[in-house]
Amino acid sequence: MKAFYPFLAVISLLSIAYAGVGIFGMYALFGAVIPYTAFLLFICGIIYRVIVWAKTPQPFCIPTVCGQQKSLPWIKADNIESPYTRAGVIGRMALEVLLFRSLFRNDRVELRDGGRLVFSGNKFLWLGGLLFHWSLLFILMKHLRFFTEPIPAFVLFLQGVDGIFELTIPALFITDGLIIVALTYLFLRRVIYPQIRYISIPSDYFTLFLIAGIVSTGILMRHIFKVDLLEIKRLSLGLVSFHPVVPPGIRLAFYLHLFLVSVFLAYLPVSKIIHMAGVFFSPTRNQMNNNRMVRHVNPWNYPVKLHTYEEWENDFRDAMKEAGLPLEKNE
């Protein structure tokens, strides 16, 4: 049920774009005004969120340590899982961001008969997440061909690699297939696994449906409602050069795609998708485990009420004297 409203929301978004462009012909609105607004919200939103995080102090050094510390010279320290140098932190972060190191560690625990706990490696979430994010990155980079003239070689290269199995004309991209698989997996696991279903909230489904909407409209206009790529490129180049033009004859499917992308951009900074920026700020991962080597300063440190030695000795002086413990003041 938690998935119903989000689904409805994405359908409504599609209907809005359908009505706006298909019925009322508001090309300028959907081809320029909304994308610009969305992009503005996206940029400002991200900057705002990042500034808030960056400005909030991290008073304590609290890395989660996942490997041997640096201590005695003959004990091999793990500079990636327990980084004590900046390079180590960069390595740890890179593994985390590029390869999802922590998810790779995932194991599932089951309680078998006779009260035995069994741990089994569970790499599906890792694989699903990796597939999804890498496909998305590939697809995004390939979109650069709409925004550049001439098209950089690496974009053409990516495109070539991606379409290497030329099963259909135009080539069905591998990443298109992969992202659909990944999205389906991510959705199904939210629905099938009772634990994950339980923790999911509507916005989790909304994010998935929105991305699914974007991907499917993209695929549809490439393979079924074929759109004129040159016209689209005119539109996108116009957008990026701040001379928006809305070429006639772009088919509706494109506007559906563009509208969902716009919504996605605007939604990103206020949603959990902001994790893409946030992960870099995570203190448990981006701090060094050098706590005892280097002092970490708390910028808002303030004095607190203490029970000083003098007060303490005053409290216990007689008993201490009797027990023969040394005293500071022996009156």
Add this chain to the structure above:
Amino acid sequence: MAEELKKPDDLLDINLSPPAQGWMETTPTFRKGTYCYSAPLKHQQYLELPNQREWQPHDADWKLPANWKEIILDGMEKLLKKHRSFRLFLDICVRCGACADKCHFFIGSGDPKNMPVLRAELLRSVYRRYFTLGGKLFGKLAGGRELTVDVLKEWFYYFFQCTECRRCSVYCPFGIDTCEITMMARELLNLVGCNIQWVIEPASNCFRTGNHLGVPPHAFKKTLEFAVDEIEDLTGIRVDLPINKKGAEILFIAPSADYFASPHWFTLLGYLMLFHEIGLDYTWSAYASEGGNFGLFHSMELAKRLNDKIYAEAKRLGVKWILGGECGHMWRTIHQYMDTFNGPADFLEEPVSPITGTRFENTKSTKMVHIAEFTADLIKHNKLKLAPHRNDKWKVTFHDSCNPARAMGLFEEPRFIINNVCNSFYEMPENTIKERTFCCGSGAGLGADENIEMRLRGGFPRANAVKYVKETYGVNMVACMCAIDKASLPPLFEYWVPGVEVAGVHELVGNALVMKGETERKTNLRGEPLGE
């Protein structure tokens, strides 16, 4: 307490699949055996805590101040501005569920709100409702919910059902540390005077006398003298006992349980024997007679107040550096917080072992060395004469305590020591050791008697791994380096895996240590005959 306890088989009737009803629609029931009692008025007063009163969590009326909601929301806003970790962890969780089955309390109870993600969500939902645009506009659809008394009670129930062990954080793709959320939630609860006896009483004792148990200086001296006598009986050697000795080279700080509780006591004997044997110029302190810090389970401020005495005493006594005993959260505080709280320790010198000359470069700023690092270095340099066969009675495994593991990365040092003082050592399965170690289920102030059921549930994954090595290799001794473990693991094992004992690493060291001029040992430190 004990007579109401369920049998292990009944306790194991756990369903890890959550109910159909959504979590926002359920309210907590304070079921006996699963929650801790509140702090006695006397101790609330001594620490000058807010909203002092007599109350209990199972009371319908929690006697909250009239403006409690304002206090909480205001406190939340302040914490959001003071801790990046807090704000970030509330913002970026994607509810992927990778952490869901990593928490020992969830595994042992099946209560879905013990999934770290949902535990944090209890607070996150309120954050969303009051501090984010989406939550203000869309409320529940955006995952927001109103702050009500029931929500507050739920916070109390579940945030005092988290041992702040950080296991969840290891598996989270963003390193979201639910322990950090728990710490903040407890700070908030404390603003309206909702805290538990097992945190406040030790903290208040510690503030007053210097240690959790409330042992005054003369009694402190007595009990250490008692240990000296015991060592004499065992070895014929009278070890020296420096207390509050000015100008000693090293100040030694241990968790206070080491000089009162069992099996901690044997660790204490181990320390004393070791220091005597190497002729260490050191001192105990009756003022700083506690390394543990229950303030950490209350608020950063209280942690800082309690921690101060360590540096203050080092300065007063004029020592060069500080050595610390076997304790879990004591070391979390020392490693991650002490220097920030109360540093810089520029009146101390960079620690150098007077016996081996090793410079402990990893401690150049705090100037505080863990005893496992110190002893491992001694053994490596052949400074100790060891007779590991004296531990032959034991087949040993090692339990990594959460804090030295996930806050420090102290993995190899204790293993090196154990391998040198024992002949048979076996690791538990790899998903349950080192950074993946399972909590004893009683950390972070939850080691009370009244919540014994929850402690046994929480300790179940740990006990289960011990059971595995017991059945596979015949392990009968779990070594560990934490005072809470030493207190909580014995009843845990008695319940889940009878026949396994618990020892501190330095108890095993004390057993194996061949002291100059000692009489032939007939028993181990426990007074049990050596060998089989």
